[in-house]
Amino acid sequence: MSDGGRTPAHHWFDDDAGPVVRPYAMTRGRTGASADHKLDLIALVVPEPAADDPGRDQTLAPEHVEIVERCSTAPQSIAELATGLDLPVGVVRVLVGDLVDEELVRVTQPVPPAELPDAGILREVINGLRAL
Template sequence: MNADGEERSHWFDDEAGPVVRPYAMTRGRTHHAAQHRLDLIALVVAETQGDDPDTDGSLSPEHVDIVELCRDAPQSVAELAAELDLPVGVVRVLVGDLVDNEFVHVNRPVPPAELPDESVLRDVINGLRAL
């Protein structure tokens, strides 16, 4: 209750206004089929060709914000979550929607186990210098 004796909603912040719950942004979904590819360091890249997300009525403002951020430069899932001040799980669902609609694609970094061993690279460099 507030000072006037009226009951206040706990979903309202005087400075921020009404709070939108994360599940409302994802329409109640907590994961996406492509979520297995969306770890924190996966890079989200905007497609250079295709429809303008602003004209697609099925996209939320958060979807459009993600595409706009990725147009400037590829962004990791963690960077998007930080920039938009959204939980990572919500960003994963939204990015999955954008992948399905072909507004963005995801580049996964090479896992450390698949990178060549440093000693092999040194041997190659030494071999090239010997030529």
């Protein structure tokens, strides 16, 4: 189908920025990680020891490799990764879910406030230790 030599109405690239990859292309159309993973914004992503050089794995996308590399210096939350990679949170959740499935990273959930010890109990313990 010819467009008569006209420029298409939809550009898949930006002349200044270069090619643009749509977020759904990075996730292969998936909109969420597998149901096994709870990936809250404050969940911390920690690399597994086996992920010493993720760049050698030719099946990983560059975004996957960058996530593992960013987490290798210090654990990062999903929100921090999204900001650092300049990607939507949903895309980062899918990419991190892939890495969890590949056992290259693990995700640790923060302790919910309801499960934290009561400050009154902690004060009593401190007072009891001082009394010894």
